[in-house]
Amino acid sequence: MDFKNPLGLPELASVHGADVDKLILYVHYLMAALFVGWSAYFLYSLWRFRAGRNPKASYAGVTSHVSNYVELVIAAVEVVLLVGFAVPLWARVADDFPAEDKAQVVRITGQQFAWMARYPGADRKFGKQDIELVSPENPLGLAQKDEKSKANDPDGKDDVLVPPQAQLTLPVNTNIIAYITSMDVIHSFKVIPLRVTQDAIPGLRIPIHFVATKTNVYQITCAQLCGNGHSNMKGTLKVMEQTEFDAWLKSKAGVSTSYE
C-alpha cells in the first residue's frame, strides 16, 4: 500500500488539486470509521437483543442516550470537514483567481459529443462572436468565419480554433483561465489529473482557473450525462512547456478558424 496515496487516487497534476485530494482522503477516513462503528453497533444489537435473552419484547426499549451522543460527535466531525477544510479550500481557489492579463485565457465549448477550444492569438484578444452570424458552417458565430464581418475584426485574425476531436493544448506552470460553455445541452468539463470539473451550461460562460504542474497528455471527460454519445465524449489536453505552447499558438494562428 502506498501510504502517501492510500486511496490510489489518479496522478495529480495541478496546484490546488493537493487540497482536493486531502479533503477526499479525510472524508474517506470518516466513512471508514463510520463503517466500522455502525457495523460493530449492528452486530452488538443482534447479540444484545437476541430472542434467547429477551423472550418477551420490551415496550420501553432502549433508554440510554449513548447512540445520540455518538451521532452528535459524528455531526461535529462533519462540521469540521465542511467548515475547516471544504469551505477554506474553495475560498482559497476563489481568492487565487488570477487577473486575465496574467493568465492564459481559453474558451472551451462542449457539444454533443466533443470539446472545442478558442485561444486569443499573440494580441491576447479574442475576435468577435455574434449570434447573428451563427450558421451550420459557423456554429460559434465567429466574425472571422464571415466574409463580410471579417474586415472589422482585427482581434480575431490571429485567434486559434481547436475544432471538435482535435487536441487542446495549454502551457505548464501558468495560470490558466478557462471559460466553459456549451452549444447544446449541459455537459461538464472534467480533467481528473488537474482535479478540475465545471459544468458547461448553454447560455452561460463560466470561468474556472487552475495551474497544471506537469507536462503530459490528459483525457478530458464529460461529467454530465448528456446524451447517447456521452461515454464517447472524450477530448485530449496536452500540457506543454510555455515556449512550445507559444510556438504552437503561432503556428496555428488564423489557420484553424475553419470548423472541420
Ligand SMILES: [Cu+2]
Ligand atoms: Cu457531454
